[in-house]
Amino acid sequence: MTALPSRALISRSAFEHNLGVVRAKTDSKIMAIIKADGYGHGAVRIAQWAWEDGVEWLGLAQLSEGVWLRRQHPHGRVFSWIYSPGTDFVTPIELGMDISIGADWAIDEIAAAAREVGQPVRVHIKVDTGMARGGFDLDRLPEVLPRFKALADEGIFELVGLWSHLACGDMPSTSNYTEVQVAKFEQARMAVRDAGITVQLHHLAASSGVMWHPQTHYDMVRPGIMLYGLSPNPAEAYAHELGLRAVMQVEADLILARDVPAGTGVTYGHTYVTDKPTRLAVVPVGYADGIIRSSSNKATVTHRGRRAPIRGVVCMDQFVIEAPGAQAGDTVVLFGDANDGHETAERWAEIAGSIDFEIVCKIGERIPRISVD
Numbered sequence: 001m002t003a004l005p006s007r008a009l010i011s012r013s014a015f016e017h018n019l020g021v022v023r024a025k026t027d028s029k030i031m032a033i034i035k036a037d038g039y040g041h042g043a044v045r046i047a048q049w050a051w052e053d054g055v056e057w058l059g060l061a062q063l064s065e066g067v068w069l070r071r072q073h074p075h076g077r078v079f080s081w082i083y084s085p086g087t088d089f090v091t092p093i094e095l096g097m098d099i100s101i102g103a104d105w106a107i108d109e110i111a112a113a114a115r116e117v118g119q120p121v122r123v124h125i126k127v128d129t130g131m132a133r134g135g136f137d138l139d140r141l142p143e144v145l146p147r148f149k150a151l152a153d154e155g156i157f158e159l160v161g162l163w164s165h166l167a168c169g170d171m172p173s174t175s176n177y178t179e180v181q182v183a184k185f186e187q188a189r190m191a192v193r194d195a196g197i198t199v200q201l202h203h204l205a206a207s208s209g210v211m212w213h214p215q216t217h218y219d220m221v222r223p224g225i226m227l228y229g230l231s232p233n234p235a236e237a238y239a240h241e242l243g244l245r246a247v248m249q250v251e252a253d254l255i256l257a258r259d260v261p262a263g264t265g266v267t268y269g270h271t272y273v274t275d276k277p278t279r280l281a282v283v284p285v286g287y288a289d290g291i292i293r294s295s296s297n298k299a300t301v302t303h304r305g306r307r308a309p310i311r312g313v314v315c316m317d318q319f320v321i322e323a324p325g326a327q328a329g330d331t332v333v334l335f336g337d338a339n340d341g342h343e344t345a346e347r348w349a350e351i352a353g354s355i356d357f358e359i360v361c362k363i364g365e366r367i368p369r370i371s372v373d
């Protein structure tokens, strides 16, 4: 099919299935989160699929990412929330983007840019309900909201949304903190209303909220990880238990296979020594491609329908597996969907002491993404 020695297959049918899971959980509008190049799946591709499936809203964390995407995907709405003082706000305003504001300096700079453009900027007011990351504290709202109101009355701001983000939504069985955040979000809603401001879209929930906290759905939900077929928290439930299907399957073609005797040390430091005559094979991707090095001697790949363990440490461009019967040119699957019998990104995360988000995000650019079905 291709001469490349490795690839990440990106399944449209799996994505559409997962979108169906979101829709079965909520009637709210959906903002598909495609930050970090669509969690490594290719933001433009995912944006297109989402749009064709009726998703109007896209979210990309960095404003510059949002601008980049907006230029290639001139449909629907694009929302971003990370930028620094001195950012060019003129371009995103001209492009009609939706921008979060959660800091005083941002009110000033974005209002100035909107004046310059001569066109109102679409604003979502961000409140901090418990992340201690971005957003206005509740006790500052009485002072800040009149500024938003004045700029809206002046035609500089179009106030579209009020939003916040959950800190512990992915821990439904061990934390009640989401209730605290919902209560604070309700206070913020009241403060906005009392300030004479009307916004159409209140949004609070990411995947964990979609999955586990219906009271957080409000007017719009912002799923990311579940659209890619991975669990918000595998310690609560694996993706296949949540009815999700992995969108990404990472494969590579073996470049070498050979038999070695018992007592053979494998790769740097000989952290693995064969205890019997062993068939070893070489997989041509490594930690430079995001194959996390702490999976050394722990993770397995699928070879001819069987699990083949990593032997020795993962190197920069390659690693070694034990795979009886392996031949150069055989394809192995590093991770994919559990229902297909593959290791999952979730399991790699557990093994490597990471989270599934990081496993897929870090799959490097040298591994080409290929859309399938």
Ligand SMILES: *Cc1c(COP(=O)(O)O)cnc(C)c1O
Pocket: 033, 035, 061, 165, 205, 206, 207, 208, 222, 223, 224, 225, 226, 232
């Ligand atoms: C990343 C992110 C999301 C999506 O989170 P998932 O857990 O991947 O669903 C939603 N909202 C904000 C603000 C985010 O940063």
